[in-house]
Amino acid sequence: MARWLVSVVIPTRNSAATLGLTLESLRRQTYREVEVIVVDNFSVDGTPDVARRFGARVYSYGPERTAQMNFGARVARGDVLYFTNGDFWISPRVVEECVEKIAEGFDAVVVPNISNPRRGLVARARYFERLSYLGSGVYEAARCMKREVFFKIGGFDESLYSNEDYDLHKRIVASGARVGYINAFEIHIDEYTFRDLVLKSLYYGRNTVAYFRKWRDPLHMSPVRPTFFSRRYLSYLGSRWPLGIYFVIGLKLVQFFVAGVGAVLGLSTDPYRNTNRRSR
Structure with a gap:
């Protein structure tokens, strides 16, 4: 297998409570050529x-994570860039599987992302929501890519801080780059309380309009998504949490409503000001 240096770029803001777990998971990667x-x-x-x-x-x-990630890419030494967050646990084979995909000829790689269902009711609903997206090709975005591909498409759009990962992914695909998928995954280790959900929805809602104007993408704006109704997903969810579909859809409707309020009123609520526990 090819041996490339992989530069892992992590934007943070008041992330001390969770960053150690993220960095420890990176220390335990089976692929060792990592900065x-x-x-x-x-x-x-x-x-x-x-x-x-x-x-x-x-x-x-x-001032925002898109600018932070672009800066991190500029100072990176690696030929492969992997963007993650300071509140994720990264399973040990993520980097190795990404490198294997790139060695096979792929230019970018989607890393599955799930939530920690033990963090409470909201986190459990988010866990099952994200399970429905796996393999959809719609609600997933490449997080690892060749350095040359990242800079060829201009990096992250710094006018966005909501849906910026989808925006980057769309431009990667539009460039003709090959996108692969791996089985190893990331886990969001600091999932929302209901208060967090509301604050983040208000905050990101202000910027969602900019993404929609750019792409006119109703699939990413709809709170009720087709992946919720696949037979395979409903069967899995029904066997483990029979009432889960109501919580998943209810949660998305709350997010949609609150984000709409944030977009219309332009509220400046910043969920990352709380220094006790926040990650980017």
Whole structure:
């Protein structure tokens, strides 16, 4: 197998509570040629100190995570870029499987993303919601890619901080790049409480309009999604959480309504100001 240096870029803001778990999971990767770059948005909770303890290269940059990730890509040394967040646990074979796909001739790789269902009712609903997206080809986005592909399409659109991953993915596909999928996955380890859900929906709702104007993509705006009604998904959900479909759809309707309020009123609620527990 080819041996490329993989640059893992992590944007953070007040992520000290979870970043250590993310960095420990990267330390345990089966593929060893990895550098970790943490681009911190001026945290006040000691996030940079946590990153340095794990040997990451640490930079300060803002104002939003798209700008942070673009900066991280510019200072990266690797030929392969992998973007993740400071509140994810990354299973040990993620980087190795990404490299294997790129060695097979793929230019970018979708890494499955799920939630931790043990974090509460909201997190459980998010876990089953995200399960429905796996393999859909619609609600998934490449997080690992060749460096040359990333810069060829211009990196992340810094006018976006909502749906920026889908925007990047669409431009990767439009460029003619080959996109592959792996089996190893990431787990969101700091999922929402209901309060978090409302604050984040307000915050991202302000920017969702910019994504919609750019792509006119109703599938990404609809709160009730076709993947919720596939026979395979409903069978799996019904055998493990019979009432789950109501919670999943109810949660999406709440997100849709609150995001709409944020978009219309332009509210400036920032869920990342709480220094006790926040990750980007």
